[in-house]
Amino acid sequence: VTDRCDFRCAYCMDPDQRFAPRDAVLTLEELRRVAGLFVDLGVRKVRLTGGEPLVRRNLTWLMRELGALPGLDELVITTNGSRLAAMAQEVRDAGVKRINISLDSLRPERFRAITRTGDLNLVLRGIDAAIAAGFERIKLNAVMMRNRNHDEVCDLVDFAVRKGINISFIEEMPIGRIGGHDRSEVFYSSAQIQADITARFELIPTTETTGGPARYFRIPDTETRVGFISPHSHNFCADCNRVRVTTEGRLLLCLGQEHSLDLREILRKEPDDDEPLRSAILSAMQIKPEGHQFEPGGHSVTLRHMNLTGG
Numbered sequence: 001v002t003d004r005c006d007f008r009c010a011y012c013m014d015p016d017q018r019f020a021p022r023d024a025v026l027t028l029e030e031l032r033r034v035a036g037l038f039v040d041l042g043v044r045k046v047r048l049t050g051g052e053p054l055v056r057r058n059l060t061w062l063m064r065e066l067g068a069l070p071g072l073d074e075l076v077i078t079t080n081g082s083r084l085a086a087m088a089q090e091v092r093d094a095g096v097k098r099i100n101i102s103l104d105s106l107r108p109e110r111f112r113a114i115t116r117t118g119d120l121n122l123v124l125r126g127i128d129a130a131i132a133a134g135f136e137r138i139k140l141n142a143v144m145m146r147n148r149n150h151d152e153v154c155d156l157v158d159f160a161v162r163k164g165i166n167i168s169f170i171e172e173m174p175i176g177r178i179g180g181h182d183r184s185e186v187f188y189s190s191a192q193i194q195a196d197i198t199a200r201f202e203l204i205p206t207t208e209t210t211g212g213p214a215r216y217f218r219i220p221d222t223e224t225r226v227g228f229i230s231p232h233s234h235n236f237c238a239d240c241n242r243v244r245v246t247t248e249g250r251l252l253l254c255l256g257q258e259h260s261l262d263l264r265e266i267l268r269k270e271p272d273d274d275e276p277l278r279s280a281i282l283s284a285m286q287i288k289p290e291g292h293q294f295e296p297g298g299h300s301v302t303l304r305h306m307n308l309t310g311g
C-alpha cells in the first residue's frame, strides 16, 4: 500500500522501487481469511502495519472483521500518524485498542528530511486525535540515529510524558538497501539512549511486557513507560514468535532473513478449502529461522525494505 503513503521515509524507500499491480495485492477478504486461519491455529495478537496501513481503502472493515474473530485477544496497529487526525475515532470504534505511532523528531524541518515529505504538524494533530479517541494504550516509536536525531532523545521523552503516553526507542536495523546514510555512522545504541534519558529522568526497570521485544522502564509520577527495542545490543530472536504476511500474501518468517512462503498462490488456487493453506502455514513454521544476523552498521541482510516487511 505504500504507493499511497504520503511519506517517503529514508528507511523504506528505494529509488528503484516499483509498485505492485492491483491484482497482486490480497483483497481485504483474502487478508481476513488468512488472519482467521492464523487465529484458528492459535495466534492471539494481530498487528496491522506496513507500509502505511491507514492508506488502505476500507481498512476499518478488516479491523471490524478481525476484532470479531473468536480467540483473538489483541488487534493493534502501527501507523505513521499522517491520517490519524481524520481517522483515529473510526479506528478506535472498529475495535483497535492499542496503537503505535512513529515519531522520530519534533523539529518540522528535520521530520520532513527523515520522512522525506512528512508534515510534523499533521502527525502531532493525529496523536492528539488518538488521545481524544480513547485508545487503551498509545505508544510512540522513535528510531534513533547518531547525528540525525539522537539529540532529541530527552525532548521525545518529555513530549510523551506531557501527553501521558508511552514511547519506545528502536535501534536501526539494516533492512533493505538505502542510499541516504551509512548505517555504521548513524548507529546509536539503546545503552546510549538510556544514558541520555537518565541525565534528565529517573528510569525504573519493570518486568512488564506487551508480548513484544521491548524492555520497559517507568518514569515515576508519570503515566509514561519507556521501552527499548534493541535488535543489536539485546538480541531478542530466542523469544520471537512473530511472523508477518505482506499485502501480496507472502508469509515472512523473520524480519532479517529471506525465508518465506507464497500463501497467495495456495489461497487463490483453493478458494473454498482452507486445509491446504492451513497445512502450508504449519509446515512453514518448521523453517522459521533461529534469528537474524544483524551487525551494528552492518550491510543489509535482506533486500526487502521495511515497508514491504512490516515493522
Ligand code: SAM
Residues within 6 Å of the ligand: 011, 012, 049, 050, 051, 052, 053, 078, 079, 080, 081, 101, 102, 103, 141, 142, 143, 170, 171, 172, 173, 174, 175, 306, 307, 310, 311
Ligand atoms: N507506516 C507505518 C509507520 O511508519 O509507522 C508502519 C510501518 S513502519 C515500517 C513500522 C516501524 O518500523 C516504524 O516505527 C519505523 O520507524 C520502523 N522502522 C522502519 N525502518 C526501520 C529500520 N531500518 N530499523 C528499525 N526500525 C525501522
Ligand code: SF4
Residues within 6 Å of the ligand: 002, 005, 006, 007, 008, 009, 011, 012, 013, 050, 051, 052, 080, 115, 307
Ligand atoms: Fe510510509 Fe511508514 Fe514507509 Fe515511512 S516507514 S514511507 S511512513 S510506510
